Amino acid sequence: MNINISNASGEPIYLQIANRIKSLILEGELREGEALPSMRNLAVELRISFMTTKRAYEELERDGFIESYTGRGSFVKAQNIELFREEQLKQTEALLVEASDKARKAGLSLKELHELLDLINGGE
Numbered sequence: 001m002n003i004n005i006s007n008a009s010g011e012p013i014y015l016q017i018a019n020r021i022k023s024l025i026l027e028g029e030l031r032e033g034e035a036l037p038s039m040r041n042l043a044v045e046l047r048i049s050f051m052t053t054k055r056a057y058e059e060l061e062r063d064g065f066i067e068s069y070t071g072r073g074s075f076v077k078a079q080n081i082e083l084f085r086e087e088q089l090k091q092t093e094a095l096l097v098e099a100s101d102k103a104r105k106a107g108l109s110l111k112e113l114h115e116l117l118d119l120i121n122g123g124e
Contacts, residue, residue: 001037003016003021003046005046013056014053017056018063021036021065022065032077032078033075035073035075036066036073036075039057039074063087065077
C-alpha cells in the first residue's frame with residue numbers, strides 16, 4: 001500500500017494515514033473485503049509508532065470504512081452509497097473552500113468564479 005506521510009504537514013500523521021486509506025477505498029484501489037496491512041506491519045513500513053497506526057485504523061473504523069476482527073485483522077467494509085456520497089461531498093466542500101480563498105486573494109468576483117466553474121465543467 002502506497003502511503004506517504006509528511007512531518008512538515010500540519011495534519012497529524014494518523015489522519016494522513018486514515019485519509020490516504022479512505023482515498024484508496026473511494027477510488028476503488030482497495031475493494032470490499034480486502035485485507036489491510038496489520039497495524040504493526042504498517043507501523044514498521046512507515047517507521048512510526050504502532051499507536052499511530054492503531055489510531056488511524058480506529059478512525060477508519062469509526063467512519064465506517066473498515067471493520068476489524070480480533071486475531072484476523074482489518075478489512076475494507078462494504079461501502080454504503082450514502083456514506084460514499086457524503087465523503088465525496090465533504091472532500092468537494094474542502095476543495096471549494098480552498099478555491100474560494102485563492103479566488104478571493106486573486107481579486108476574482110463571485111460571478112467570475114461561477115463563470116470559471118462553468119467553463120471547467122464544459123458550460124453545463
